[in-house]
Amino acid sequence: MQTDLRGRDLIGDLDFSKEEVESVLEVAFDLKRKRALGEPHALLRDRVLAMLFFFSSTRTRGSFEAGMAQLGGHAAFIESKTTQIAHGDTPKEIGEIFGRYFDGIAIRHVDWGVGNGYLNAVARASRVPVLNMQCEVYHPFQILADLMTIIEKKGRDLRRKKMVVSWAYAASYQKPMSVPQSLVLQMPRFGMDVVLAHPPEFRLMPDVMEQAREQARRFGTGFEVADDMSAAFKGADIVYAKSWGAMVHTPDAEEGARIIKKYSSWITDEKKMALAKPDAIYMHPLPADRNIEVTDAVMDGPRSVVYDEAENRMHAQKAVMALTMR
Ligand code: CP
Numbered sequence: 459m460q461t462d463l464r465g466r467d468l469i470g471d472l473d474f475s476k477e478e479v480e481s482v483l484e485v486a487f488d489l490k491r492k493r494a495l496g497e498p499h500a501l502l503r504d505r506v507l508a509m510l511f512f513f514s515s516t517r518t519r520g521s522f523e524a525g526m527a528q529l530g531g532h533a534a535f536i537e538s539k540t541t542q543i544a545h546g547d548t549p550k551e552i553g554e555i556f557g558r559y560f561d562g563i564a565i566r567h568v569d570w571g572v573g574n575g576y577l578n579a580v581a582r583a584s585r586v587p588v589l590n591m592q593c594e595v596y597h598p599f600q601i602l603a604d605l606m607t608i609i610e611k612k613g614r615d616l617r618r619k620k621m622v623v624s625w626a627y628a629a630s631y632q633k634p635m636s637v638p639q640s641l642v643l644q645m646p647r648f649g650m651d652v653v654l655a656h657p658p659e660f661r662l663m664p665d666v667m668e669q670a671r672e673q674a675r676r677f678g679t680g681f682e683v684a685d686d687m688s689a690a691f692k693g694a695d696i697v698y699a700k701s702w703g704a705m706v707h708t709p710d711a712e713e714g715a716r717i718i719k720k721y722s723s724w725i726t727d728e729k730k731m732a733l734a735k736p737d738a739i740y741m742h743p744l745p746a747d748r749n750i751e752v753t754d755a756v757m758d759g760p761r762s763v764v765y766d767e768a769e770n771r772m773h774a775q776k777a778v779m780a781l782t783m784r
Pocket residue numbers: 514515516517518519592600743744745
């Protein structure tokens with residue numbers, strides 16, 4: 459077990475080694491058990507986390523805030539628009555100043571080409587850990603929660619389990635591609651054979667794809683790219699289907715929105731789920747465009763594990779905070 463994570467940032471999924479992620483998972487399962495039994499676990503008494511949001515959130519805010527309180531500390535909710543960032547506070551100043559007030563700085567900033575650079579700039583200036591609550595490249599805490607959920611449903615030996623990470627149609631807005639990118643980076647390390655399915659215009663970032671292929675080579679797992687949602691679902695153990703934008707294909711948001719409209723058949727419905735294994739699970743990080751991206755029958759059906767994923771956000775985040783912010 460790798461136990462010395464004190465002071466470490468978690469910005470990209472590969473910032474923690476596989477052994478360090480395994481340690482996080484062990485602590486997360488222990489904290490989940492303690493909460494179920496009502497055992498106090500005030501590991502971060504008197505510690506304070508800054509949660510700086512440049513973008514809206516339901517689960518991330520709620521789970522970090524509840525998690526810090528359960529650990530005996532406090533989480534300060536800070537929206538960028540109510541700060542002086544628009545009037546000149548730089549990421550260096552945020553890192554320097556918040557690093558002196560707080561014991562950790564968590565940030566959500568998903569603006570294309572901006573968010574990840576912002577987090578790294580804050581981290582360079584900060585004396586305390588910087589935690590990525592989602593940028594345009596990575597969503598590492600979502601994927602830790604997903605990994606916990608997969609282990610709970612499929613066991614610890616995940617070798618040769620087929621995981622489909624699929625694009626899905628959604629009309630609401632061009633969603634970040636950080637969830638599929640983090641999935642293809644982290645899941646091969648835990649033995650799953652990943653099939654990434656998307657229409658041609660919804661490619662992921664080339665350097666992330668190269669890193670994902672490298673992880674698959676290193677851990678001896680399969681990694682394929684497909685352009686047919688139904689074909690990809692065949693024989694899957696885990697179906698993870700969500701929408702993301704065409705930002706790699708075009709920086710033009712209007713063109714991206716036009717392209718999305720071509721692929722309304724990429725919905726997760728019972729017919730497609732029937733192509734997966736009978737005991738396949740359906741995953742989604744939420745929020746979803748119901749009956750556009752996924753039908754109610756799948757989302758609310760017996761194979762859906764979306765609420766367990768949402769719950770496990772809190773346990774996984776508590777584990778990382780307890781290990782890095784002590
Ligand atoms: N899955 C997730 O990050 O949810 P929120 O956007 O509501 O935080």
